[in-house]
Amino acid sequence: MLASDSLTFVSLRGWRIIADPAALDSAPWPSDAHVVRISPDDAFVIGATEPTVPADPHAIVTPEHGFAGAALSAERTEHLALHHIEWQLPGGARPRVAQGQIAGVPAKLVLHADGSALLLVACAARHELEERIA
Amino acid sequence: MLWVECPNCGSRPFEEYRYGSVFPVTPAAVTDPDARNVDYAWMQDNIAGITLERWFHEAGCRRWFTARRDTTTDVFLPVTD
Numbered sequence: 001m002l003a004s005d006s007l008t009f010v011s012l013r014g015w016r017i018i019a020d021p022a023a024l025d026s027a028p029w030p031s032d033a034h035v036v037r038i039s040p041d042d043a044f045v046i047g048a049t050e051p052t053v054p055a056d057p058h059a060i061v062t063p064e065h066g067f068a069g070a071a072l073s074a075e076r077t078e079h080l081a082l083h084h085i086e087w088q089l090p091g092g093a094r095p096r097v098a099q100g101q102i103a104g105v106p107a108k109l110v111l112h113a114d115g116s117a118l119l120l121v122a123c124a125a126r127h128e129l130e131e132r133i134a
Numbered sequence: 135m136l137w138v139e140c141p142n143c144g145s146r147p148f149e150e151y152r153y154g155s156v157f158p159v160t161p162a163a164v165t166d167p168d169a170r171n172v173d174y175a176w177m178q179d180n181i182a183g184i185t186l187e188r189w190f191h192e193a194g195c196r197r198w199f200t201a202r203r204d205t206t207t208d209v210f211l212p213v214t215d
Contacts, residue, residue: 039142039195087146099194100146106193 007076007134009068009119009126014046016064023056036097036110036120044120068126074115084133103132136208142195154188156181157200182206186213 014034017024021040029035030049037043044064045051053059072080081089084103090096094113101107105125110118121129136148160173184204191197202211 039197042195042197087144090144099143101150101193106150 007070007072007130009070009121009130011065011123012046012067012069012120013048014044014064014067015051015061017043017045017051017053017059017061019043019053019056019059023053023059026055027051027053034110034118036108038097038099038108066123067120068123069121070119072109072117072119077109077111077115077117080109080117080119080133103129105129105132137210138189138201139210140189140191140194140197141199142197143191146191146194150191150193152190152192154190154198157186157188159186184211 017027018041019027024037024041024043027043029045030047030051032049033045033047033051035043035045044067046069051061053061080102085100087100089109089111090098094111096111097108098111099106099108102109102119102121105121105128107125107129108120110120112118137145138148138151139145140151156178158174158178160170160177164170164173182205184202187201187203188198189201191199200213202213203209204211
């Protein structure tokens with residue numbers, strides 16, 4: 001238990017984009033955006049400004065309100081990896097997205113260079129994850 | 135523990151996945167379209183050895199992918215196109 005480091009989830013507002021992978025690679029993201037690449041053709045863009053994908057005229061861009069997020073300190077991220085994640089966190093350059101079950105709940109981690117992370121989970125599973133990793 | 139390599143997310147425990155099915159391969163000798171449909175849907179080979187399979191990474195990227203698995207050892211092998 002990390003008593004000094006409480007876990008607070010907030011509902012996230014953003015945009016979900018399904019588009020050609022190369023078009024997502026070259027997309028000019030809004031300056032206030034935080035991009036979470038879920039798969040080569042799927043991105044979750046956290047931010048208020050609607051993004052565009054000029055290189056793919058068939059890109060699907062819809063509002064996404066289905067995720068909750070919590071900012072984790074480096075200490076809590078390390079604790080999470082040690083006690084609640086069965087798989088290896090990816091190495092290499094940061095920021096980097098890692099996804100899979102955390103404490104048995106499907107979730108995503110955006111790993112930052114300083115060791116901290118953004119923990120994302122579907123809103124429907126938010127309380128379950130909170131209880132399991134508290 | 136069986137670990138499955140997701141092309142997007144990396145190696146994850148198998149309970150994160152949903153197994154689709156063996157990737158059906160209809161013999162070229164079956165040429166009639168209806169017969170090919172029947173073969174595709176119903177004629178399962180139940181191979182003891184290396185099979186092509188469809189898997190869904192439900193707890194990760196939520197994408198379907200094709201994997202090669204040796205059903206006698208549960209070892210996953212690289213997919214070559």
